Amino acid sequence: MVQDKTIPSRLFDALNYTLLAVVGIVTLLPFVHVIAGSFTTSAEMAMKKFILIPTVFSLDAYRYIFSTSKIFVAMATSVGVATLGTAFSMLLTSLLGYALARRDLDGRRVLMFLVVFTMLFNGGLIPTFLVVREVGLIDTYAALVVPLAINAFNLIILKNFFQNIPEGLEESAKIDGCNDFGILFRIVLPLSLPAIATISLFYAVTYWNTYLPAILYINDAGKWPIQVLLRQIVILASGFEGDPSLDSEVPPPDQAVKMAVIVVATLPILLVYPFLQKHFAKGALLGSVKG
Incomplete structure (x- = not known):
């Protein structure tokens, strides 16, 4: 029978999950920025340094x-x-x-x-x-x-x-x-x-x-x-x-x-x-x- 995890064990798991989630998000954000930037306009790229969702969708680059x-x-x-x-x-x-x-x-x-x-x-x-x-x-x-x-x-x-x-x-x-x-x-x-x-x-x-x-x-x-x-x-x-x-x-x-x-x-x-x-x-x- 599997015993319930202790409070320190649960805190350790929560810390691990939080840390891995942060690392995953930080790793994923540059890819999202690159993809979003490829679908935006030059004007928006000039105004914004970091884009996750383009305001104006454009296929001009492709x-x-x-x-x-x-x-x-x-x-x-x-x-x-x-x-x-x-x-x-x-x-x-x-x-x-x-x-x-x-x-x-x-x-x-x-x-x-x-x-x-x-x-x-x-x-x-x-x-x-x-x-x-x-x-x-x-x-x-x-x-x-x-x-x-x-x-x-x-x-x-x-x-x-x-x-x-x-x-x-x-x-x-x-x-x-x-x-x-x-x-x-x-x-x-x-x-x-x-x-x-x-x-x-x-x-x-x-x-x-x-x-x-x-x-x-x-x-x-x-x-x-x-x-x-x-x-x-x-x-x-x-x-x-x-x-x-x-x-x-x-x-x-x-x-x-x-x-x-x-x-x-x-x-x-x-x-x-x-x-x-x-x-x-x-x-x-x-x-x-x-x-």
């Missing part, structure tokens, strides 16, 4: 953003890069993570040291650009994927998750005649869905937010992802010289456009997250406990 057909091309580019890039990264990360999770792998410690080393040191911006140029990836979509294909942090999380799978399952599969690839794709990966969902979300967010690689490696404006194009739209709406092809008859509402750009850039990932939320915490936790 009308301005979507007044160029390039926005749809850039959106398709970002969706394609995020989808194919995530699949490619998960394939490579799973293969390498499974290999490093095998305790009988020769040179396992050396390979693991090299992986961790890349988290602390890297070649730098210019050497990386020179490598990408020399292999012929400039002005190709592959330049947005290949340099980011394997993230060391994601690899370590997935490797640790694979190590939590009982070795008896792999031994039973080998007795049944299954090879290493069969064990990985038929047993290990289906049992690792929480980690797969978590790492996939990490990679998807990385590819969706691709900005600097696109600035460095993509010279053709027709191949820009959504983040770079939205930057150009903000520059043009702010009165600075931007891409001439983005000129529109719709007057640019400066501050509202900036708010709308944030919404457009963030909304797709926010729509994906709820489908992976149930796996997210479990995958990140289990993959970080055992080394």
